[in-house]
Amino acid sequence: MKKINLAITGCLGRMGQQLIKSSKRAKNFKLVSITENRIINKKVSGLRPQLNSKSALKNANIIIDFTIPKCTLEVLKIASKLKKRVVIGTTGFSKKEENLIKKYSKKIPILKAGNMSLGINLLMYLTEIASKSLGNNFLSKVFEVHHKHKKDHPSGTALMLGKGIA
Numbered sequence: 001m002k003k004i005n006l007a008i009t010g011c012l013g014r015m016g017q018q019l020i021k022s023s024k025r026a027k028n029f030k031l032v033s034i035t036e037n038r039i040i041n042k043k044v045s046g047l048r049p050q051l052n053s054k055s056a057l058k059n060a061n062i063i064i065d066f067t068i069p070k071c072t073l074e075v076l077k078i079a080s081k082l083k084k085r086v087v088i089g090t091t092g093f094s095k096k097e098e099n100l101i102k103k104y105s106k107k108i109p110i111l112k113a114g115n116m117s118l119g120i121n122l123l124m125y126l127t128e129i130a131s132k133s134l135g136n137n138f139l140s141k142v143f144e145v146h147h148k149h150k151k152d153h154p155s156g157t158a159l160m161l162g163k164g165i166a
Helices: 014-025 069-082 095-105 118-137 156-165
Strands: 004-009 029-035 062-065 085-088 110-112
Touching: 004 014, 004 069, 014 029, 062 069, 069 085, 069 095, 095 110, 118 156
Parallel strands: 004 029, 004 062, 062 085, 085 110
Antiparallel strands: none
């Protein structure tokens, strides 16, 4: 079976680190590139992080992006030129940035989610059912607590749940 070549952008973040570990254990994936938005002079899992560029992403079949909105848009620009598939886990996009992502999705396959865990997606489904069942007679709110290093708030998960309730 041929392995799928992965590039992980945002390799030094919490999710980037977890994705690197997971990709190393997966038999059907090969980690071919890791990128960061600044130069790092150390190897991570045997690879040297590069800046987001055509040369850094050209050998990937799929690019997994957990960065910040500005970097995600850079990655999408490159990916669209290279005709690469992109998975976006980044959150905190403005309306304008969301519209740019939609434009890119007409050129290349994009999977974008504020949270990709099975548990949260099941919760999302159940939230939608509960909201429809309760109707307009109830007021629903999403309350969240984060670790002190959380970069975007409300989180993508909270926004997903809010849409499910609405």
